[in-house]
Amino acid sequence: MTNNTKATSLVMGTALAIVVCYFITPEIVFASAGQVQAKLTNAANVVKGILTALVVLVGICAALFIIIKRMPSADDPHEKNEVFKSVGRVCALVALAAAIIWLLPWLYSLFT
Known part of the structure; x- marks a missing residue:
């Protein structure tokens, strides 16, 4: 050939x-533009859900690490206060990260 x-x-x-x-x-x-837009929106929502799940999983692991690390001295009121503060910070950071994951695409869509 x-x-x-x-x-x-x-x-x-x-x-x-x-x-x-x-x-x-x-x-x-x-495919029409509407079908493409719907598929892209669906894919973006799946990615946001996966990222949120990862953030929550990391937050749970960090909180459990703090609690287990400070468990031997749980009778001390000062140590117990530090544990509550640390776990509270982890929860606040998880909430902030999850909010950023969902709010940034929304803010971007406002300006486009």
Whole structure:
């Protein structure tokens, strides 16, 4: 097979694939703008949900680490106060990170 024959068969195969896609499955190949927008919005919501779950999981691990680390001296009121402050900070940071994950795309959509 010469190079010219290979190129011709490649062009013909590509043209056939385009024709088949155009006539057999036009709703899959040529999606409307609304369908594309809906799929992108759905994908962005999935990504935001995964990021939120990761933030919450890291927050739970950090809070448990603080509690387990300070468990031996739990009778001391000063130490108990420090544990509550530390766990409170972790909860506040988790809430802030989750809010940023959901609010930044919303703010971006306001200006576009």
